[in-house]
Amino acid sequence: GCLSTYIDNEEHRLFELVYCTACGELFVGGFKHHLDGGGTALSITKRENNSMASAALFERFERTPFEDYALFWVPSDGGVSKNEQKNEKWIKAVLDTRNGLLKTGLKDLEDARSNTNHQILGYMFQLREAQPKLKNGTQQQKSQRQQPGSALPHNCPRCGGTSFRKRPDGQFQPSSTLRNFQTPYLTTSQRLVTELCDLLHSNDLKAKSLAFFDSRQGAARAALGISREHHKDLCRLLLLDILDAEIESSSPDALQRLKNQRATAYEADEWEEVTRLTALIKQMESIGNSGKIPLGPLLEGPFNESERATRRYLKGFLDLGAHPFNPAGVDDDEGEPWYSALESHNGAWRWKYDANHGVLADTRERVRQNQTELLADILFSRTVFALEETGLGWVSLDKSDGGSTSNQNDAFLRVFADENRIYGMPFFDPETKRQYHPGEKLPVSSRVHRFATAIQPHNPDELIDNVLNIFADANHQYGFITLANLSIRPVKAEEPYYRCARCGRVHLHKGAGICTRCFNCLPNAASGTASDLWERHFLAQKIKRNADTAKRAFRLNCHELTGQTESPKQRLQEFKGIFISEANTTDSELRQKTTEVDVLAVTTTMEVGVDIGTIQAIFQGNMPPQRFNYQQRAGRAGRRGQAFSFVLTLCRNQSHDMHYFYAPEEIVALPP
Secondary structure (H helix, E strand, O other): OOOEEEEOOEEEEOOEEEEEOOOOOEEEEEEEEEOOOOOEEEEOOOOOOOOOHHHHOOOOHHHOOOOOEEEEEOOOOOOOOOOOOOOEEEEEEEEEOOOOEEEOOHHHHHHHHHOOOOEEEEEEEEEOOOOOOEEOOOEEOOOHHHOOOOOOOOEOOOOOOEOOOEOOOOOEOOOOOEEEOOOOHHHHHHHHHHHHHHHHHHOOOOOOEEEEOOOHHHHHHHHHHHHHHHHHHHHHHHHHHHHHHHHHHOOHHHHHHHHHHHHHHHHOOOHHHHHHHHHHHHHHHHHHHHOOEEOHHHOOOOOOOOOOEOOHHHHHHHHHOOOOOOOOOOOEEOOEEHHHHEEEEOOEEEEOOOOOHHHHHHHHHHHHHHHHHHHHHHHHOOOOOOHHHHOOEEEEOOOOOOHHHHHHHHHHHHHHHHOOOEOOOOOOOOOOOOOOOOOOOOOOOOHHHHHHHHHOOOOHHHHHHHHHHHHHHOOOHHHOEOHHHOEEEEOOOOOEEEEOOOOOOEEOOOOOOEOOOOOOEOOOOOOEEHHHHHHHOHHHHHHHHHHHOOOOOOOOOEEEOOOOOOOHHHHHHHHHOOOOOOOOOOOHHHHHHHHOOOEEEEOHHHOOOOOOOOOOEEEEOOOOOOHHHHHHHHOOOOOOOOOOOEEEEOOOOOHHHHHHHHOHHHHHOOOO
């Protein structure tokens, strides 16, 4: 069951490549094969697998237990990070590339130093596990080595990137920064379905599509996965679309148009409009001078009866008919859907006025808090999906361009974010998080103190006090950061970036000359320009491609339609866009926009029978069993006078799928 390859006519074992999503460091991974004579060999396949193949498609790499999987690491720059957890360690080991044997004995290490042809010296990840305790005097507790996610370290040994933080609700979420290169099945499906729908939208066609899966469980998981992954992309795209629009509106020509509108309003004695335009002109002039866009005016604020109009970010979701924070599109408050608190007014959206302010205020606050959490992840994620890693812009503390001092504050802001001190971050709890006060010494182990020490070794406390005072003046008390009081500084193509030589983190400004992740010195010379980052980052590529082709973000509601669907008739009506307005309601437009289904995730039962309207595209999550199954599914699209249709099939790494992948004519064109 172990796979091998030949190099110079010599057999070598194949291993899995694992990488850190934060710094890009590479590791060798493999499933453990315990040998009868003792010792452990690595392989990319499991020796025993009693689970169904379809269920394995949905297994997450980060949930792999230590008993099943091993990691081997050869440091790219030497040494091991000091960020090991108490129950974890990296021990010296040697890997034999011919048979995958992992050895840790002193004699083995000495032999490897003298024979380097097939043996590689490095480190193996190990758990320091205490003796299991007894439960109820008889049953043994589940070993830590068998717990999901225990095969991966809490911290990347190179950059110190960490996860496995405790949520405010007391639950732990295993999410190590280490991942394998195998793209998850749901992510692959989502990317393909999104690109397929994007192609339909670019041709001004409705993205009405069917996605076939071989089981009800597969359809349900895929529906949620497709909606969730697309919603993440949508949150990013909408934010960057708004930032581009803000930059464009601050141009000299746009400012002159606003001033002309203000003059017209002044002559007509429309003083409320004059006041609004004056404030808008001042804001646009500030953006034009500093190049920084304040986040506050774009995000929903606390409940205010006098301010009913929705702000730019929420408006973007409503215009598309997308849920403002829940990718599944399901979120009711006291039995009422969230959109019932909103209404259309003069081509825009606003919060309804109601004597029962309690429900409206709660709904509005829930939208604000959840969108804040989404944005915090987009802006300050520790992975390559963070805003600054894309090369598109960085988050700034100041609204004005303050030069090097401002950049140093922005660098500290990123360090505070890495400590989860941002309101809205999933693991932030102001009740339990330590408050930082000027004049009070911070723990030397805190990231803020370590960063300040790297900048000013002789007196870091003085620097920290100065930074905390600056943060407090910007309405960030106790070292807790509020997104609404921050700005975003978009980056132009020709501007430089600096990549840390040790951990690989991207910095769009020099800051204090210190990496905000590993606290190593940044290079003096720029690593390249922002346009270089755009060419290598798929998210930046997508955003720039949309901007160049005038493509806009779009909603993608995907729901299952199977024998287990609670109300199949209603689901079918939502897919066809058939809605009956209820009496005495003013939210029918928004209700239709947010509940209309774009993609139905179905099983083989939808191959024939039910008329589900016009279908433009078919996605198949696996190769159908036989030719007539393929033709039945593909025949669902392209009816009713449609000029063309699409059929896209994802072939899994199974013998049946791979056979037809290399011989497609057998499944497509053979006669009956």
